[in-house]
Amino acid sequence: MSKEITKVSNSVIGRLPMYYRFLIYLKNNGINKISSSSLAEKMHLNASQIRQDLNCFGGFGQQGYGYNIDYLIDVISSILDLTNLKNIIIVGAGKLGVTLVHDIDFQNLGFKLFGVYDNNKDILGTSINNNIIQDISNIENLKTTIDVAVLCVPKEYAKQTTVFLTKCGIKTFWNFTHQDLQIYFNDIIVENVHLSDSLMKLSYKHKHKHTSK
Amino acid sequence: MSKEITKVSNSVIGRLPMYYRFLIYLKNNGINKISSSSLAEKMHLNASQIRQDLNCFGGFGQQGYGYNIDYLIDVISSILDLTNLKNIIIVGAGKLGVTLVHDIDFQNLGFKLFGVYDNNKDILGTSINNNIIQDISNIENLKTTIDVAVLCVPKEYAKQTTVFLTKCGIKTFWNFTHQDLQIYFNDIIVENVHLSDSLMKLSYKHKHKHTSK
DNA sequence: TAGATTGTTAATCGATTAACAATC
DNA sequence: TAGATTGTTAATCGATTAACAATC
Numbered sequence: 001m002s003k004e005i006t007k008v009s010n011s012v013i014g015r016l017p018m019y020y021r022f023l024i025y026l027k028n029n030g031i032n033k034i035s036s037s038s039l040a041e042k043m044h045l046n047a048s049q050i051r052q053d054l055n056c057f058g059g060f061g062q063q064g065y066g067y068n069i070d071y072l073i074d075v076i077s078s079i080l081d082l083t084n085l086k087n088i089i090i091v092g093a094g095k096l097g098v099t100l101v102h103d104i105d106f107q108n109l110g111f112k113l114f115g116v117y118d119n120n121k122d123i124l125g126t127s128i129n130n131n132i133i134q135d136i137s138n139i140e141n142l143k144t145t146i147d148v149a150v151l152c153v154p155k156e157y158a159k160q161t162t163v164f165l166t167k168c169g170i171k172t173f174w175n176f177t178h179q180d181l182q183i184y185f186n187d188i189i190v191e192n193v194h195l196s197d198s199l200m201k202l203s204y205k206h207k208h209k210h211t212s213k
Numbered sequence: 214m215s216k217e218i219t220k221v222s223n224s225v226i227g228r229l230p231m232y233y234r235f236l237i238y239l240k241n242n243g244i245n246k247i248s249s250s251s252l253a254e255k256m257h258l259n260a261s262q263i264r265q266d267l268n269c270f271g272g273f274g275q276q277g278y279g280y281n282i283d284y285l286i287d288v289i290s291s292i293l294d295l296t297n298l299k300n301i302i303i304v305g306a307g308k309l310g311v312t313l314v315h316d317i318d319f320q321n322l323g324f325k326l327f328g329v330y331d332n333n334k335d336i337l338g339t340s341i342n343n344n345i346i347q348d349i350s351n352i353e354n355l356k357t358t359i360d361v362a363v364l365c366v367p368k369e370y371a372k373q374t375t376v377f378l379t380k381c382g383i384k385t386f387w388n389f390t391h392q393d394l395q396i397y398f399n400d401i402i403v404e405n406v407h408l409s410d411s412l413m414k415l416s417y418k419h420k421h422k423h424t425s426k
Numbered sequence: 427t428a429g430a431t432t433g434t435t436a437a438t439c440g441a442t443t444a445a446c447a448a449t450c
Numbered sequence: 451t452a453g454a455t456t457g458t459t460a461a462t463c464g465a466t467t468a469a470c471a472a473t474c
Contacts, residue, residue, distance in 0.1 A: 013417055017410035035431060044396055048467050055433060063432040064474045080413045081420040095312040102308050109409055110416035147419060172419045174412060183257055191415035196322055197230035199387060200293045202404035203323035204226055206360060206385045207294040209402065248455060261443050268457060276456040277450040
């Protein structure tokens with residue numbers, strides 16, 4: 001049974017991948033059903049929260065029994081849109097861009113890696129994992145729709161690159177540039193991976209070991 | 214004027230690096246003072262929130278005037294402990310580990326890169342940016358205190374590596390392994406960079422463009 | 427049927443926003 | 451001094467947790 005989804009909070013969305021990961025772990029250990037309270041205990045969460053989270057999208061459990069793990073994995077996968085492959089490109093073939101080509105399992109995360117782009121003449125034509133690095137200006141001429149761009153360019157180029165890509169019709173960005181983009185662009189969807197912010201938070205937590213939450 | 218810090222919420226801590234980054238940007242543009250309302254407008258935030266956030270740590274502004282940007286940068290830097298260098302090691306010298314050695318400005322984020330470790334005999338002794346890859350077992354014999362470990366090992370090894378490192382006295386982790394650790398360890402500090410979770414969230418947001426926040 | 431556990435409503439808790447007195 | 455803007459208290463909003471009736 002599925003629900004009309006209106007507006008789901010970021011907190012809920014943020015927990016879905018965590019549930020997904022943990023349920024796969026349980027499945028791999030031969031477990032095929034689980035109750036919200038037992039899942040909560042294992043994940044160090046609250047059972048009410050798990051039920052509330054899932055019920056944003058529909059009723060996927062069975063009273064007196066719990067949740068079927070295979071089914072729940074399918075459901076979350078479908079909510080996160082992991083089976084419908086979207087075209088993604090990597091913009092910026094520096095160390096980070098290249099690492100992502102190798103390390104990210106795009107296929108299983110809802111994406112088809114469509115191409116890798118850069119503007120450095122020295123590396124154009126080189127191949128990474130069977131992806132030939134192409135000139136970024138080629139994006140304009142693509143007939144295929146690109147759904148998402150991964151921004152791996154240096155911070156100084158983040159803004160102008162995004163201007164260019166939005167002109168090419170791309171509205172969704174996985175942003176590794178340490179540059180805040182939502183400030184300058186309306187109507188784009190951005191998921192930030194600000195590694196330096198993350199490390200600063202760790203620095204704070206390390207200092208305030210017993211005073212931070 | 215500084216305050217007795219009791220317990221600051223993760224939401225507040227999470228915004229500090231963002232303020233820090235933006236204030237440096239303003240400074241680089243020759244601006245030396247700003248009011249909370251003007252900062253809020255530029256950052257698409259709420260002025261009350263900025264004042265509340267800062268006042269968790271003390272009163273750093275001046276009525277009728279606003280905040281001195283240089284001073285505020287210093288204050289936040291000190292709150293985040295960015296000037297007191299802590300020893301950090303990278304564990305796992307695969308593509309990601311190597312990329313972090315090159316791309317992360319540890320020095321300016323509160324850390325001194327102390328060493329890079331792996332257990333792959335083929336790469337031991339190799340040098341990355343003047344860091345020689347050392348055998349992970351050497352960590353046990355270190356006389357120097359290691360404050361933080363960056364976990365860049367394959368997911369399957371995350372748990373056992375963490376067990377080993379905690380035995381060596383390391384309690385703070387920057388975790389890139391896609392393995393939840395807090396579930397298994399008490400009393401450790403972890404900052405997760407779950408790239409696959411991040412991409413799944415983007416997948417969700419892309420699908421639900423107009424229904425997600 | 428009885429026991430277990432969901433789905434959902436209600437209560438609580440915390441974070442964000444508004445208001446305003448203090449003060450530079 | 452008058453105007454501006456902080457620091458801080460109070461009000462609102464949203465997210466988490468508890469409770470329980472519905473039901474498998």
